Amino acid sequence: MNNDSVLGFIKKNTMILVLIAVVAFFSFQTKGALLLPMNVSNLISQNAYVFVLATGMLLCILTGGNIDLSVGSVVCFVGAVGATLMVNKNLPIWASVLIMFVVGTLIGAFQGFWIAFVRIPPFIVTLAGMLAFRGLSNVVLNGLTISIKDKSSFVNLFGGGADCYIHDFIGNGSLNLTCLFGGILAAIIFVVVQAGSRFKKKNKGYELEPIWKFLVKTVGIVAALLAFCYKLAQYKGIPTVLIWVLVVVLIYGYITNNTTVGRYFYAVGGNEKATKLSGINTNKVYFIAYTNMGFLAALAGMITIARLTSAQPTYGQNYEMDAIGSCFIGGASAYGGIGTVPGVIVGAVLMGVINLGMSLMGVDANMQKVVKGAVLLAAVIFDVVSKRGGKLIVKN
């Protein structure tokens, strides 16, 4: 009702405000170390897999709070297969990458089949997948580590190793001008698109969000974008992996927001029976969600083995938890039907900042887990309670 009020605006963007507060807190605690160019750059490289997996997880969660527990194991398995092919079998990179995508997608489709058409609970199917593919990773790798040569084109392509930044074509000094100009260009495109859509709406006489809201949003996003690019430019420029993340985020943001398939995910999670009676094949929606999760897990697998320049049977542990956590912290509903890609990205960044901030502060790794758990619980409590109209305890 009060969507136009300042309070409503704050309520809608709570997680962004929390993110700002958390960033401020850790910058203060670490005497600014958090926002050093190197750390900002690391935040991206370290968490790239989370962004990719969380985007895929969002689609699963949208269908009704269903999660995919197997992604960590699938990441590891795909990585193991890829490393074996590239290093041991000397397959060309393009073929290895292709096979990795196919393997990941097939795994997703296999799990999706049981979930969508046989209606086995996703929790069970993916728990089984989690165990099985962890075991298979070990089998593929014989329990050993396969090292991938640093600065090989695979590693460079997926943003790992020593040379994992986009080459600076323009500048040659301390500031990476390619990165800076890229940021400015993105900002300009963003403003033009936003203004254009508002102008079009106004011309057609649609209702508009209040101008102050529009300005706060646009200016805020542009400022964040430019500051971020400036930080990256001060360090070594655009991490290669950021391109992958951007591509995934933009494509899936577009799919969920603008396409009929995207709409189906929200519809199934909102009310499956109504969706079915509207002539939508709900089985297919589940199937797509889990197949796609497998596909993105394959991408995350490539990013992971590139970053660590090796494949090991222990890789990808708890990745599923990072992805699930990011979704829920980013405002996806535990009951499905609600959640956005930008929200999930905010959630993932928030988790990343908390991780990084605590590491910089020298907080014990075990305590870090405690804090992360607390944040996740708090976020979901907030979501559930606020949907209930602010009542904390459900009456017996």
Added chain:
Amino acid sequence: MSRLFNRKNIRIEEKKLEIEGGVNLAKILLEMKNITKTFPGVKALDNVNLQVEEGEIHALVGENGAGKSTLMNVLSGVYSYGTYEGDIIYDSEVCNFNAIKDSEQKGIVIIHQELALIPYMTIAENMFLGNERGSKCKINWTETGVLARKYLDIVGLKDSTQTLIKDIGVGKQQLVEIAKALSKNARLLILDEPTSSLNESDSKALLDLLLKLKKEQNLTSIIISHKLNEVSYVADKITVIRDGSTIETLTKGVDDFSEARIINGMVGRELSDRFPKREPKIGDIMMEVKDWNVYHPLYSDRKVVNNVSMNVRKGEVVGISGLMGAGRTELAMSIFGRSYGENITGTLKINGKEVKLRNVQEAIKHKLAYVTEDRKGNGLILTNPIKINTTLANLDAVSKNSVIDKDKEYEVAVDYKQKLKTKCPSVEQNVGNLSGGNQQKVLLAKWMFADPDILILDEPTRGIDVGAKYEIYCIINQLVDAGKSVIMISSELPEVLGMCDRVYVMNEGRMVGELDGKEATQEKIMTYILQSSGNKEVK
């Protein structure tokens, strides 16, 4: 008719005088005084007064949403003391109930419309759930069984106490609920629509049980019901609630207990102007169903639709009347792309051509629409805005290469909002925040946008207020005027009679009658139903 009424009224006046002359000795068991309950933005109850004497059966009637259930929730402590205004005086003391347990301790037991029994537990376990015999650490199963038997005998249920709830029918489950209530030493039993899912004979048995308990155990009951014939049969007093206020209390033997009289109180106006006029322009047969059989999806030996044949013409409103559970929804959904049931057999012709609709997509493609009776459960996505709900069944019409044109979607939603006079601040509003009537309009908009030729409307006015009903009727008239066919499933007889050009009567899965709209009356329809009940071999 009205002359008759007047004469009756005079007689009633005389009787009243007689009674007031004598002294009324019965004890008042419950008095609810000036109860006001407000929900955010809505006054659900406004100064409601209710008096129930010990040992009487008191019926509470009113339209859906009139506030009956809210009142009973206040009484039983679902809404705790302090969340409402007014006093509850029970057994001559003021009560402040904070939870259902408090009211149960005093002997007030409520039986909800949706039975609160656990299917995979036995009758005895269910009866003493939350009230276990024996100590906390050790349940005394012998005592449980003996006591359960005792109360089951009182309600006349012969099944073993060890039978699982899932294995007995709804009628018997209702008896278990009553036995459960008695085992809690109930003095005041509240039954919310106890017969809504029972067939005629089970309903009769239940009502007779209430009368017996009243006589033998001096049990007081409050019964909420829409079935006015049952109310007049069983009740000693009837309190009518409309729009959150008590309108009147009628007493048996003093006031007129006829259905017309009660409806008058419920609706607050005469029946005649409830339906908009229409000149029927009826064309050729649009859809025809022949020898249609549907089996229950879980109990595959149960036939829910039995050899049904029917048709609907262009520009015609055809009603399907019947009691709840007659198989009407099942028939409609099985036609609509086999969205219900198994082993469906029979032929379906649309525009004279036989078609096989294997799923909902195909049904929609053949210009068929089914507007569900359960708009919250099966119809709308409550957490999504109006515009998204409006386009859901026909997303292709607002998208190109499966990319949604959001401007177009917005325009469509606004267009339907204006056409159907949906009351909402904007089409960006979540459907969950709308009133029942407006939700129904969004649901109608969704299916009108799917551009069907045949619309099956299942209970299109359930749970919405009189004003919104009238608007829905106008929309139905517009649809048939535009050459569409409408099949209207409705349990409200006046609605069927007021709206339909032709009426089918369905009972226990079979079509048991067909009437022309002009010659149909409530009596005729009810006769068809009663004659066919329990007389399975006819026709």
